[in-house]
Amino acid sequence: MNITRGQTVGSKRGPADYFTGTVWVDEIAAGPNQSAVRAVSVSFEPGARTAWHTHPLGQMLHIVSGVGRVQKEGGPAIEVLPGDTIWFEPGERHWHGAAPNRAMVHLAIHQADASGNAVTWLEPVSDADYNRPA
Ligand code: MN
Numbered sequence: 001m002n003i004t005r006g007q008t009v010g011s012k013r014g015p016a017d018y019f020t021g022t023v024w025v026d027e028i029a030a031g032p033n034q035s036a037v038r039a040v041s042v043s044f045e046p047g048a049r050t051a052w053h054t055h056p057l058g059q060m061l062h063i064v065s066g067v068g069r070v071q072k073e074g075g076p077a078i079e080v081l082p083g084d085t086i087w088f089e090p091g092e093r094h095w096h097g098a099a100p101n102r103a104m105v106h107l108a109i110h111q112a113d114a115s116g117n118a119v120t121w122l123e124p125v126s127d128a129d130y131n132r133p134a
Pocket of ligand 1: 055
């Protein structure tokens with residue numbers, strides 16, 4: 001058994017190459033251990049979002065607070081609320097972020113592949129995609 005105390009793990013700013021707006025990432029499960037499971041809590045300011053990206057083994061999001069938006073390639077930007085759980089298929093192009101006027105926090109749970117990769121980053125999300133209606 002190992003206990004990692006939360007106050008020993010500093011919040012990390014989401015890099016501008018991969019995020020639009022201010023985003024803070026708090027690691028929950030990052031190894032090192034035998035599990036390939038990775039988990040982070042991600043806090044988005046209003047309007048902030050990830051870049052387009054894929055996960056080799058898929059990803060589960062659980063909305064903890066605020067109002068969010070999620071989109072898969074070719075689809076509308078869909079509003080998501082606390083208690084919602086979203087699954088992205090392996091290789092599915094998508095993004096996630098906050099609504100324009102509300103912050104959002106989600107848990108993100110995914111697995112690293114055999115090479116240790118859990119995400120492939122692509123281009124930023126345009127305002128047109130961010131606001132794409134159903
Ligand atoms: Mn994702």
